[in-house]
Amino acid sequence: MRKNNAILIITLLLSLTGISQEGNIQGVITDSDGLKVPFSNIIIESLKKGTISDVDGNFTLVGVPAGNQTVTVKYIGYDDSSAEVNVKPNATSTLNFTITPKALELDGVTITSYVSGQAKALNAQKNKQNITNVVSTDQIGKFPDANIGDAIKRIPGITMQVDQGEARNIIVRGLAPQLNSVTLNGSRIPSAEGDNRNVQMDLIPADMIQLIEVSKAVTPDMDADALGGSVNLVTRTSPEGFRVSATAGSGVNYISNKKILNGSFLIGNRSNNGKFGWMLSASVNDNDFGSHNFEAEWEDEFEYNANDDEDNLEEVNVNPYAKTFEIRDYIVQRTRRSFSANLDYKLDQNNSIYFKSIYNWRDDRENRFRLEHEILDGEDIASGDFTVDSSGNLSMFPIEAKRQTKGGINNDRNQNTRLEDQRMQNYNIGGAHLINKLQIDWMAAYSKASEERLNERYLEYESEYTINYNNDSRHPLFTPVDNNDALYNSFEFGELTEENQYTEEKDFNVVANFKLPLNLFDDNNGSLKFGVKTRLKNKNRDNDFIEYSPEDSSFDLLGGIPTRDYSNPDFLAGNQYAIGSFATTEFLGQLNLNDATLFEAEDLPEEYLTANFDVDENVFSGYAMTSQQVSDKLNILLGIRLEHTSINSTGNEIIFDEDGDFEGNNSVTDKNSYTNVLPGLHLKYDLTKQTVLRFAWTNTLARPNYIDLVPFREINNEDEEIKLGNSELDPTTSMNFDVMAEHYFKSVGIISGGVFYKDIQDFIYVFQYEDENEYEVYQPFNGDQASILGFEFAFQRQLDFLPSFARNLSVYLNYTHLSSSADGIRNEDGEERTDLDLPNTAPNMFNASLAYADKKFNARLSGNYSGAYVDEIGGRAFEDRYYDKQFFLDFNAGYKFNKNLSIYVSLNNITNQALRYYQGEKSRTMQSESYGQRLAFGLKYDLFKRN
Numbered sequence: 001m002r003k004n005n006a007i008l009i010i011t012l013l014l015s016l017t018g019i020s021q022e023g024n025i026q027g028v029i030t031d032s033d034g035l036k037v038p039f040s041n042i043i044i045e046s047l048k049k050g051t052i053s054d055v056d057g058n059f060t061l062v063g064v065p066a067g068n069q070t071v072t073v074k075y076i077g078y079d080d081s082s083a084e085v086n087v088k089p090n091a092t093s094t095l096n097f098t099i100t101p102k103a104l105e106l107d108g109v110t111i112t113s114y115v116s117g118q119a120k121a122l123n124a125q126k127n128k129q130n131i132t133n134v135v136s137t138d139q140i141g142k143f144p145d146a147n148i149g150d151a152i153k154r155i156p157g158i159t160m161q162v163d164q165g166e167a168r169n170i171i172v173r174g175l176a177p178q179l180n181s182v183t184l185n186g187s188r189i190p191s192a193e194g195d196n197r198n199v200q201m202d203l204i205p206a207d208m209i210q211l212i213e214v215s216k217a218v219t220p221d222m223d224a225d226a227l228g229g230s231v232n233l234v235t236r237t238s239p240e241g242f243r244v245s246a247t248a249g250s251g252v253n254y255i256s257n258k259k260i261l262n263g264s265f266l267i268g269n270r271s272n273n274g275k276f277g278w279m280l281s282a283s284v285n286d287n288d289f290g291s292h293n294f295e296a297e298w299e300d301e302f303e304y305n306a307n308d309d310e311d312n313l314e315e316v317n318v319n320p321y322a323k324t325f326e327i328r329d330y331i332v333q334r335t336r337r338s339f340s341a342n343l344d345y346k347l348d349q350n351n352s353i354y355f356k357s358i359y360n361w362r363d364d365r366e367n368r369f370r371l372e373h374e375i376l377d378g379e380d381i382a383s384g385d386f387t388v389d390s391s392g393n394l395s396m397f398p399i400e401a402k403r404q405t406k407g408g409i410n411n412d413r414n415q416n417t418r419l420e421d422q423r424m425q426n427y428n429i430g431g432a433h434l435i436n437k438l439q440i441d442w443m444a445a446y447s448k449a450s451e452e453r454l455n456e457r458y459l460e461y462e463s464e465y466t467i468n469y470n471n472d473s474r475h476p477l478f479t480p481v482d483n484n485d486a487l488y489n490s491f492e493f494g495e496l497t498e499e500n501q502y503t504e505e506k507d508f509n510v511v512a513n514f515k516l517p518l519n520l521f522d523d524n525n526g527s528l529k530f531g532v533k534t535r536l537k538n539k540n541r542d543n544d545f546i547e548y549s550p551e552d553s554s555f556d557l558l559g560g561i562p563t564r565d566y567s568n569p570d571f572l573a574g575n576q577y578a579i580g581s582f583a584t585t586e587f588l589g590q591l592n593l594n595d596a597t598l599f600e601a602e603d604l605p606e607e608y609l610t611a612n613f614d615v616d617e618n619v620f621s622g623y624a625m626t627s628q629q630v631s632d633k634l635n636i637l638l639g640i641r642l643e644h645t646s647i648n649s650t651g652n653e654i655i656f657d658e659d660g661d662f663e664g665n666n667s668v669t670d671k672n673s674y675t676n677v678l679p680g681l682h683l684k685y686d687l688t689k690q691t692v693l694r695f696a697w698t699n700t701l702a703r704p705n706y707i708d709l710v711p712f713r714e715i716n717n718e719d720e721e722i723k724l725g726n727s728e729l730d731p732t733t734s735m736n737f738d739v740m741a742e743h744y745f746k747s748v749g750i751i752s753g754g755v756f757y758k759d760i761q762d763f764i765y766v767f768q769y770e771d772e773n774e775y776e777v778y779q780p781f782n783g784d785q786a787s788i789l790g791f792e793f794a795f796q797r798q799l800d801f802l803p804s805f806a807r808n809l810s811v812y813l814n815y816t817h818l819s820s821s822a823d824g825i826r827n828e829d830g831e832e833r834t835d836l837d838l839p840n841t842a843p844n845m846f847n848a849s850l851a852y853a854d855k856k857f858n859a860r861l862s863g864n865y866s867g868a869y870v871d872e873i874g875g876r877a878f879e880d881r882y883y884d885k886q887f888f889l890d891f892n893a894g895y896k897f898n899k900n901l902s903i904y905v906s907l908n909n910i911t912n913q914a915l916r917y918y919q920g921e922k923s924r925t926m927q928s929e930s931y932g933q934r935l936a937f938g939l940k941y942d943l944f945k946r947n
Helices: 002-017 116-127 137-142 148-152 585-590 804-808
Strands: 022-031 041-044 049-052 058-065 067-074 081-087 092-094 097-099 103-106 109-112 132-136 158-163 166-172 181-184 209-215 230-235 241-253 258-270 276-299 302-305 313-316 321-348 351-375 378-382 394-408 418-435 438-469 478-480 492-517 526-550 563-565 581-583 599-603 613-629 634-656 662-686 691-702 713-716 721-724 732-745 749-761 764-770 776-782 785-798 809-823 844-853 857-866 869-872 881-883 886-896 901-908 915-919 925-930 934-946
Touching (some): 022 067, 022 081, 049 058, 058 067, 081 092, 081 097, 116 132, 116 209, 116 732, 148 158, 148 209, 241 276, 258 934, 276 915, 394 418, 394 585, 438 585, 581 585, 634 713, 804 809
Parallel strands (some): 022 097, 181 230, 721 776
Antiparallel strands (some): 022 058, 132 209, 158 166, 209 230, 241 258, 241 934, 258 276, 302 313, 351 394, 351 418, 394 438, 418 438, 438 492, 492 526, 526 599, 526 613, 563 581, 613 634, 634 662, 662 691, 732 749, 749 785, 764 776, 809 844, 844 857, 886 901, 901 934
């Protein structure tokens, strides 16, 4: 036995030290413009040996027998390319390829393929061992998408939640944004959101990214916290020659009739000896727009003060009514900037290093004018103060009205607006090394995301009067019984506040991967890959809140200060919503709140302390997996991943006296840790050269939101609400099964379909119940079990089989259907609910586009649809909040004057799709926010010159 072990060890050492008659081949695949071609299929057919190029077009073949070998590159939509190389023992030979698009012969007419971007995406999808969707930079440019979020929503099984009309939060296969991972060049992107893990996809311009990979079935060498999927954004890398590109554009937002300005620039090159490559890029987008909004909160219980006795409340049976109703007008300027520098250096044939970086900076300047109405009920209303019609509808009742101006100080940065300064930066340094047959790659990455909102001001005036209520649940409307009672200038001073908010998340990653040949089946490819990763994360939030009381009586009435009528006859949410007059933003911005002779300041810790926290989360992981080519058709990838998570969280507990006034606070710290073992299996079967069958069994997890983990307690006596953290939350885990079939057309296209199932344990929801004091309590809890069953279908193809000009048409279609269930969710009475889907699970998602393109002209009409889904669970079905269905229709076109210069035009949101939430049932609007259309146009210049 000892002799056999010694022989095995000696054999392994000899293979690593290179005493053999084998060598290695390394190279890079580029297209005719010198751009890297990712995920190419590189094979030595005589040896049945092959590999796939990485995202930067690099490939390595190890353990190749010495002598002359013929290597072939195969790529959908491109001609095969072959070359001979002399492999020397214990050495690495270099072999680079340039591939060219394939020309199609149709009825005697030769058509050169223009779909290189689509080809790159489909090759990536076909050659990947796991289930993946890929969008290339060329494809991104064919859609009218300014940010990465809007580009990603075109992928099957993905929908987006919007913010101010731009796609922000990603939902993959029905899983909420915080349940998906987003990486940049393989490094996790931190979140600037204060209370969740959502990555702001609208922070990153689309023209800074060259490739988007969405892995719906993760492999063991990937982070496991990807319940829905993992999205990897790849920045532009250096070309194999000189490249310069620039875009300059403008446009108009129809909601504001104000400008859109955008520009981008990139330049890159590679040294004459091919060792050093660099790429610098920058992008800027300045967008003046806004939104028109109305919101309502619904109630189905109504109490009043009987016989002028505050302790004798009686209940009236009424139909559901809007307890609060708001009209909101947003004026927004969003300026997005991005800078990137990528460098790579080839030390020798076996060793290379790289540096990748990106800095995204977005200024979001916002003014908001809000007219709020809240019904006076309970002890504040007597029997003669309201009326109920014969159908049981409340038709008249007294309300408290508030007119609030939101803004900021007057300086060069804030400009009398609330300035939300969001930044995300990411820096990677890494390398790839080949030591005989051992491939090593490593990376160290630092990322930081932050959100700062300084000197955010609110000035509010209030009044009480009686309104008529229209009882239209889709478009509720409150109108004064007597207009004289509701005159804006008689509104009395309510409050003046200023707050500062800062949220920061830092992420440090170190990862090392090792790969060796391991052939468990004779004469076929096989490998063993293993690695370790450490991720150190800190997230903290530091807010404050101060209320100011004016010493000057001129503040007493709204009519005593500068005001402006902000009503808009073209209010997109409905021209019946006239918002009226408010304090001007200029007046609010110039107030010197630090002057003690003008304002008395009061710090209100109860307004912000529970929102402040500090969390350290450290994840230590390791994995091992093997990929084996069992036969010419079947590939197996089998492995296991181990992740250990350690969390240390600090929050604040607010203490109140017997009267409910703030008395003090305590800092509370808690620790938690857990370990997850996550096996995985992927099968890929090539039924034919164009048809692929796949199966995957994976195990993934999702860690709780930071704010949910913090042991905080927040009591809102005015609203009679209590919010609690839960440091004992378990991570959500999921066992996933995927079956997929893909057929790739020779003329660059695909038809695919598949079924997937997720068995989810310990999902997290907010439990709502009433305590003994009849306060509403909100606390995150683990549910029991949930499941998702779904199927996907996709079809895209150039219609080259049609006659004449119609052969230049192409179709892009995909549809995803989901059904879900969730167990263990309890209502406010502690009873388990059986009527719920898993939150954020859109049942239907659909993309469609029809495009035309020839050598000069291209045009595309694109539609994106997602069905309604429950977004937030209330204490009972009546209180559940739903994200309504949405359908976006966009158009874009372009014309190429020559190979380098082109123009483009796009029109977004042709359907004027509003963001809409509803409460309990579809007809009961909670929020409706409209954005209007956006027109953009400009010039593009792109120059390539191979070395």
